[in-house]
Amino acid sequence: MGVTINSEPLIRCDALGVAYGAGFVLENVTLHIRRGEFVGIVGPSGSGKTSLLRAITGSLAAARGSVEVTRGTRIGYVPQVESVDWNFPITVGEVLAMTRTRRHWPRTTRSERAEMKEVLEGLGLHGLEGRHIRELSGGQQQRVFVARAMFGKPDILILDEPTSGVDVRTRHEILHLLRDLHSKGSTILLTTHDLNGLASHLPRLVCLNREVIADGPPRETLIPEVLERTYGAPLHVLEHGGMPIVLDHDYTSSEVLRDTERQMRSERESRQ
Amino acid sequence: MTIALDLLAPYDFAFFQRGMVAATLAGALCGVLGVFVVLRGMSYIGHGLSHAVFGGAAASAVMSINFFVGAGIWGIISGVLIGRIARRKIIGADAAIGIVTTASFAGGIALLNRYGQARKSIEAVLFGSVLGVSWVDIAAILAVSLAVGAIVLFAYRAFLFATFDPQVATVSGERVAAIEVMLMVMLSVTILVTMRVIGTLLISALLVIPAATARMITNSFSRMLMLSPLIGALCCLAGMNLSYHLDTSAGATIILVAAAVFTATYLLAGRRARLRVASLNHL
Ligand SMILES: Nc1ncnc2c1ncn2[C@@H]1O[C@H](COP(=O)(O)OP(=O)(O)O)[C@@H](O)[C@H]1O
Ligand SMILES: [Mg+2]
Numbered sequence: 001m002g003v004t005i006n007s008e009p010l011i012r013c014d015a016l017g018v019a020y021g022a023g024f025v026l027e028n029v030t031l032h033i034r035r036g037e038f039v040g041i042v043g044p045s046g047s048g049k050t051s052l053l054r055a056i057t058g059s060l061a062a063a064r065g066s067v068e069v070t071r072g073t074r075i076g077y078v079p080q081v082e083s084v085d086w087n088f089p090i091t092v093g094e095v096l097a098m099t100r101t102r103r104h105w106p107r108t109t110r111s112e113r114a115e116m117k118e119v120l121e122g123l124g125l126h127g128l129e130g131r132h133i134r135e136l137s138g139g140q141q142q143r144v145f146v147a148r149a150m151f152g153k154p155d156i157l158i159l160d161e162p163t164s165g166v167d168v169r170t171r172h173e174i175l176h177l178l179r180d181l182h183s184k185g186s187t188i189l190l191t192t193h194d195l196n197g198l199a200s201h202l203p204r205l206v207c208l209n210r211e212v213i214a215d216g217p218p219r220e221t222l223i224p225e226v227l228e229r230t231y232g233a234p235l236h237v238l239e240h241g242g243m244p245i246v247l248d249h250d251y252t253s254s255e256v257l258r259d260t261e262r263q264m265r266s267e268r269e270s271r272q
Numbered sequence: 273m274t275i276a277l278d279l280l281a282p283y284d285f286a287f288f289q290r291g292m293v294a295a296t297l298a299g300a301l302c303g304v305l306g307v308f309v310v311l312r313g314m315s316y317i318g319h320g321l322s323h324a325v326f327g328g329a330a331a332s333a334v335m336s337i338n339f340f341v342g343a344g345i346w347g348i349i350s351g352v353l354i355g356r357i358a359r360r361k362i363i364g365a366d367a368a369i370g371i372v373t374t375a376s377f378a379g380g381i382a383l384l385n386r387y388g389q390a391r392k393s394i395e396a397v398l399f400g401s402v403l404g405v406s407w408v409d410i411a412a413i414l415a416v417s418l419a420v421g422a423i424v425l426f427a428y429r430a431f432l433f434a435t436f437d438p439q440v441a442t443v444s445g446e447r448v449a450a451i452e453v454m455l456m457v458m459l460s461v462t463i464l465v466t467m468r469v470i471g472t473l474l475i476s477a478l479l480v481i482p483a484a485t486a487r488m489i490t491n492s493f494s495r496m497l498m499l500s501p502l503i504g505a506l507c508c509l510a511g512m513n514l515s516y517h518l519d520t521s522a523g524a525t526i527i528l529v530a531a532a533v534f535t536a537t538y539l540l541a542g543r544r545a546r547l548r549v550a551s552l553n554h555l
Binding site for chain 2 (some may be wrong): 010052054057058059075077079083084085087088089090091094097098100101103104105106132152185
């Protein structure tokens with residue numbers, strides 16, 4: 001949909017190593033993200049996804065290698081829903097306005113309000129400016145923070161686990177929203193451990209576990225060989241409508257599924 | 273008619289007028305900073321800081337250094353240090369803060385016992401004294417109020433961002449650490465100038481109660497920031513007048529009025545509003 005992927009990367013991690021104290025949690029990570037891309041970082045919990053984001057956003061220094069963010073790149077960061085203080089006295093409008101710290105006055109200007117309205121409308125949050133953040137549905141709550149990031153006119157949107165702690169419907173809503181933003185030209189980087197609900201729908205996945213295990217479209221990355229190295233346990237993959245579906249451990253004992261998978265693999269190999 | 277005259281009686285005294293102006297300003301000032309104290313879960317820090325400042329005040333009295341210079345330097349240094357320690361969330365940080373500030377407080381008492389003129393001055397700093405309020409005190413409170421008001425207005429959005437979401441504020445290029453130092457400095461200076469009116473022991477209450485009451489009334493940050501100083505000022509106004517008629521300590525009466533306002537709000541407000549207060553950290 002008319003998205004141009006510029007050849008100049010916005011973010012480049014080269015042989016990046018990240019450590020807390022003496023122990024390295026990321027090693028030799030090379031990852032370039034260009035304007036217009038939509039990239040998902042997947043891996044089990046503790047694999048270093050958040051640490052990688054923190055290195056990219058500059059809140060964690062590179063212990064080895066380098067992280068470079070093109071000068072002047074504005075990062076719109078959407079925190080994990082769990083890290084937000086939902087009891088803080090703050091309305092949706094206030095959440096958005098607080099990012100415009102260049103303006104030294106509490107009250108929003110008329111043009112700011114118009115912009116705010118546009119962003120909120122674009123995310124289906126029209127008319128909620130005066131609501132307290134707690135008085136919103138799960139999907140709306142997540143979208144408010146996407147709206148805050150978008151209100152800063154970012155060059156890249158970075159989301160940490162946007163679908164963790166939300167119900168199935170909200171997950172769909174968020175996926176839909178992010179695809180929509182991407183199709184309108186936003187560059188998006190997110191982390192997730194939700195393989196089927198989110199990752200398999202993205203154009204590019206980076207499988208991470210201390211190091212980059214694989215990098216490419218889901219058809220090349222959501223395969224048993226890669227997943228086993230990423231998750232440290234054998235995972236089975238089915239295909240449905242051209243889309244990989246990863247089965248979690250509960251199903252691995254099922255002989256039927258194992259057979260189906262074997263059959264699919266031979267099909268895939270014969271196609272290649 | 274006679275009742276009205278009776279109510280106005282204290283205003284015949286210049287000392288009462290001065291105390292009145294000082295207390296009302298102090299209430300508004302503590303109300304503004306109280307919003308940050310309450311929302312950041314810093315009430316413990318406010319408490320510790322007022323004790324630390326007392327030590328500095330006593331030391332400067334004994335060494336006959338100007339109160340504002342001596343206690344001010346001591347207060348700002350300890351404020352910034354306490355902020356640092358608390359920010360790093362080291363295990364035992366609260367104990368460390370408690371030990372150091374209480375030691376500073378005890379040292380102050382000992383110094384005044386040994387070298388101070390009288391018990392009277394200790395009492396004045398512990399519980400505040402309306403009689404002792406001078407125009408210099410009022411000028412100091414006014415200057416700090418204007419400065420704090422200007423800073424909070426001017427950097428309103430940055431303060432809000434850094435308070436609500438320090439991590440994302442950092443990513444967005446806000447100087448969160450600088451803002452936190454700024455808050456601690458404002459808090460130290462506020463404690464310093466209001467100490468002689470409200471008293472060391474009661475300042476932390478004035479930093480917490482009006483803000484917590486405002487939190488129950490509203491769900492908006494900007495409204496809380498307007499309501500809290502208003503409540504603080506009104507409580508001080510009412511408390512001062514009551515203290516004259518009941519012949520009780522001004523600082524103590526102010527806090528009792530504030531506590532009564534809080535309780536009334538708590539009882540009148542719905543269950544939801546009560547939950548908002550329950551959710552505040554370290555109250
Ligand atoms: N602040 C920290 N101090 C020390 N170790 C940490 C810290 N944050 C994360 N870690 C460790 O780094 C590893 C990667 O964590 P993280 O990046 O949060 O992974 P993920 O986001 O993929 O779950 C984990 O082993 C975790 O225990
Ligand atoms: Mg994480």
